[in-house]
Amino acid sequence: MARVIVDVMLKPEILDPQGQAIARALPRLGFSGVSEVRQGKRFEIELDGPADETALAEVRKMAETLLANTVIEDYSVRVEG
Amino acid sequence: MSAARVGVVTFPGTLDDQDAAKAVHLVGAQAVPLWHADHDLKGVDAVFLPGGFSYGDYLRCGAISRFAPLMDELIPAARAGLPVLGTCNGFQILCEAHLLPGALTRNASLHYVCRDQPLRVEQNATAWTSAFGQGQEIVLPIKHGEGRYVASADTIAELEATGRVALRYVGNPNGSTNDIAGITNEAGNVVGIMPHPEHAVEELVGAPSTDGLGFFTSILKKLVNA
Numbered sequence: 001m002a003r004v005i006v007d008v009m010l011k012p013e014i015l016d017p018q019g020q021a022i023a024r025a026l027p028r029l030g031f032s033g034v035s036e037v038r039q040g041k042r043f044e045i046e047l048d049g050p051a052d053e054t055a056l057a058e059v060r061k062m063a064e065t066l067l068a069n070t071v072i073e074d075y076s077v078r079v080e081g
Numbered sequence: 082m083s084a085a086r087v088g089v090v091t092f093p094g095t096l097d098d099q100d101a102a103k104a105v106h107l108v109g110a111q112a113v114p115l116w117h118a119d120h121d122l123k124g125v126d127a128v129f130l131p132g133g134f135s136y137g138d139y140l141r142c143g144a145i146s147r148f149a150p151l152m153d154e155l156i157p158a159a160r161a162g163l164p165v166l167g168t169c170n171g172f173q174i175l176c177e178a179h180l181l182p183g184a185l186t187r188n189a190s191l192h193y194v195c196r197d198q199p200l201r202v203e204q205n206a207t208a209w210t211s212a213f214g215q216g217q218e219i220v221l222p223i224k225h226g227e228g229r230y231v232a233s234a235d236t237i238a239e240l241e242a243t244g245r246v247a248l249r250y251v252g253n254p255n256g257s258t259n260d261i262a263g264i265t266n267e268a269g270n271v272v273g274i275m276p277h278p279e280h281a282v283e284e285l286v287g288a289p290s291t292d293g294l295g296f297f298t299s300i301l302k303k304l305v306n307a
Contacts, residue, residue: 067140072231
């Protein structure tokens with residue numbers, strides 16, 4: 001059994017108002033030195049078998065088909081070791 | 082002659098299907114309920130994808146709905162020329178299904194916007210906007226939290242150059258690129274808009290106008306003349 005992590009982020013050129021709101025809140029809470037925040041999604045995919053190349057190709061397909069909207073979002077896939 | 086039959090789709094979480102059916106009825110067409118879990122378009126002549134929060138907007142608005150069994154039938158039919166209008170969540174579904182380019186995401190203000198919205202009809206050569214004059218200004222209700230239209234610069238340029246921006250906000254409520262409120266596919270049969278024509282068909286209920294009727298009379302005219 002293996003766990004694969006898919007991170008989905010808005011493409012850099014797409015405005016992220018949620019990230020901006022978080023960035024604006026931080027100084028009010030006493031956190032300084034933050035120039036930008038962007039918010040994304042993390043998916044934890046538990047596989048029945050090992051995270052071999054075939055399984056990872058399937059996860060990439062899932063990301064492409066459903067987890068991310070590749071019109072506005074980028075995704076990355078990694079195995080949690 | 083039998084009445085034109087306009088399908089109105091209901092997903093779990095759809096809100097505006099009853100108003101849509103009423104609007105279809107008001108212009109003299111027959112509203113045919115379509116259920117998300119059926120592989121059946123019931124031979125309708127056109128389809129209205131109403132607003133709401135289909136599948137709870139889980140993951141992204143419209144992301145789960147586009148894989149509903151009914152969509153397996155609707156997507157190829159729309160590509161083959163079946164007239165389809167998606168409003169609000171329906172527009173989001175059409176984008177997720179890649180029947181229309183681009184995507185709708187969180188309003189720039191982060192606020193849910195609910196108001197009467199002035200709009201300009203930018204393209205009346207579509208199945209759903211032919212009853213309007215080119216450039217006509219209308220008022221329709223809007224109510225959405227994720228209505229900011231975004232697409233790649235190339236896509237926006239192509240939409241603008243080919244006259245595929247169907248509806249534009251007069252006073253941008255959500256940060257949409259180029260004030261875009263609605264677009265059409267190349268053939269003009271698939272149209273997606275954020276405002277709600279189905280809520281602006283009767284003065285009795287306090288609608289800001291009856292401008293919404295134009296979308297329904299447009300499709301009726303097309304079907305009757307077909």
